[in-house]
Amino acid sequence: MEISDDTVVTLSYKLYSAAGELIEETSQPITYLHGDHHGIFPKIEDALTEKRAGDSCSVALEPEDAFGEYDAELVRVEAQDRFPADVKVGMQFEDTSGENDEEVRVFTVTDIAEGRVVVDGNHPLAGQRLRFDCTVLDVRAATPDELEHGHVHGPGAHH
Structure with a gap:
């Protein structure tokens, strides 16, 4: 077939x-x-x-x-207190606050320093x-x- x-x-x-x-x-x-x-x-x-x-x-x-193309606007720096105490580089979190309630974007923690957490919503590829x-x-x-x-x-x- x-x-x-x-x-x-x-x-x-x-x-x-x-x-x-x-x-x-x-x-x-x-x-x-x-x-x-x-x-x-x-x-x-x-x-x-x-x-x-x-x-x-x-x-x-x-x-x-x-x-898709890499979108620098999907990289965010957030206060570390917004994350669990055991947050580590590589952890992933879902964000459903986009325009479409059904759209879920996964953010990956890429860096943690000085009370700040950097997350990236781009696909790794x-x-x-x-x-x-x-x-x-x-x-x-x-x-x-x-x-x-x-x-x-x-x-x-x-x-």
Whole structure:
């Protein structure tokens, strides 16, 4: 079966920096609903259309195709007393105070000094050019429930 809109795709992948350094590799296959359901970046989805199980592809991603440009306005310096006493670099906190109540932004603590905590709301890969190499492991028709909910149900489902 070919990948097309409203098919469920299972794949393995490796994500590389522009310099060719491995950033991430699937330990378990991921599964998503193909066809503008926001399960995977659109440029990757386009490259996978009409592929079959066993096919591979490599997709070059500019920042706007993946995690967006780095936004300096998402770096904030806050008073340390606004955080738990055990706050450490690398901890993450959710902020739901954006324009859309459903939008949650994750901020990562990047520095702590002199009673201040620096948090960054950018994705760690924001502003980076990437390469996504993947192999299609399985393709199947989506169930009516999956289409209604807009995502895959079951093992390996990727939201």
